Amino acid sequence: MDSRLTWAQAACARIMRPVVRLALAMGLKHPQMEELLRDLLLDEAHRLWRAQGVQEPNISQLSITTGLNRKAVTSRVREPADLLPSTDASAAARTFTSWLQMQSDDPALRRLPVVADSDAMSFETLARAAGRGNWHHRSILDELVRLKLVNEADGHAELTAEAFVPQADLRSMLAFLGDNARDHLQAAVSNVTGERAPMLERAVFAKGLSLEDCEAIQALVRQRWAALHHELTDHMSRAVKAADGAAPGRIRVGIYTYFEDAGASAGEPSPR
Numbered sequence: 001m002d003s004r005l006t007w008a009q010a011a012c013a014r015i016m017r018p019v020v021r022l023a024l025a026m027g028l029k030h031p032q033m034e035e036l037l038r039d040l041l042l043d044e045a046h047r048l049w050r051a052q053g054v055q056e057p058n059i060s061q062l063s064i065t066t067g068l069n070r071k072a073v074t075s076r077v078r079e080p081a082d083l084l085p086s087t088d089a090s091a092a093a094r095t096f097t098s099w100l101q102m103q104s105d106d107p108a109l110r111r112l113p114v115v116a117d118s119d120a121m122s123f124e125t126l127a128r129a130a131g132r133g134n135w136h137h138r139s140i141l142d143e144l145v146r147l148k149l150v151n152e153a154d155g156h157a158e159l160t161a162e163a164f165v166p167q168a169d170l171r172s173m174l175a176f177l178g179d180n181a182r183d184h185l186q187a188a189v190s191n192v193t194g195e196r197a198p199m200l201e202r203a204v205f206a207k208g209l210s211l212e213d214c215e216a217i218q219a220l221v222r223q224r225w226a227a228l229h230h231e232l233t234d235h236m237s238r239a240v241k242a243a244d245g246a247a248p249g250r251i252r253v254g255i256y257t258y259f260e261d262a263g264a265s266a267g268e269p270s271p272r
Contacts, residue, residue: 015185022177041066042076084175088250091131092143096150096164097233098130103159104230111158114141123157147172162226183252207262214259221257228255 023033045065049057062073103110116122127137141157144150147166151158166172187199232253
């Protein structure tokens with residue numbers, strides 16, 4: 001049992017190191033991180049007890065499960081609010097993704113008239129379909145321009161990015177970071193704890209190659225992902241349409257690469 005706890009602590013340290021790096025970069029200090037960890041411990045303790053049929057676990061049960069004293073358990077007066085936007089499927093994201101799919105099949109559609117008098121494809125018709133008629137095309141276009149994903153000039157809109165990565169909006173970037181990393185870790189944790197059938201969670205690792213080779217490998221992954229992204233988006237879109245968007249399932253498929261100069265790595269603790 002001692003070994004199991006030590007191994008789990010070491011794994012959590014590896015996972016939390018980049019989280020701590022992000023926290024320090026964003027200006028978070030120990031009090032905020034301590035409060036965050038306490039709230040997460042309590043949320044997950046509630047989930048564990050409810051999974052065992054206890055809908056409202058008492059203070060003692062939560063205290064024993066988390067290791068928090070009774071005062072710490074009772075000090076939270078309300079559930080923490082999630083202040084980041086949803087990344088699931090905003091009108092801007094759906095429009096951008098649909099547009100990306102179209103231009104993948106026909107590169108000429110990378111540039112569209114904002115509006116068109118005839119039946120020709122325009123940004124207006126694209127946005128109306130992707131936004132399901134709930135958003136004005138002007139609002140969606142303004143958002144994509146603000147995120148620097150689309151340019152507008154001479155009555156035309158043009159794609160300027162290959163993926164919906166809103167680098168001009170820190171709040172949205174943090175939301176994507178949180179959602180993507182969360183679901184990646186959810187798959188890995190589920191595989192370790194055996195809560196359900198194994199999820200796909202694989203990686204390939206190499207050490208002792210040049211940084212130029214790392215760049216070339218990343219370029220290869222980007223190229224292959226572009227094709228897979230197109231296929232996945234098409235399949236998911238048809239599945240959502242067939243279920244009228246009302247089915248309970250959700251899925252996120254991701255891919256990542258990370259490389260660095262291992263000789264100057266800041267990813268591990270320095271010798272003491």
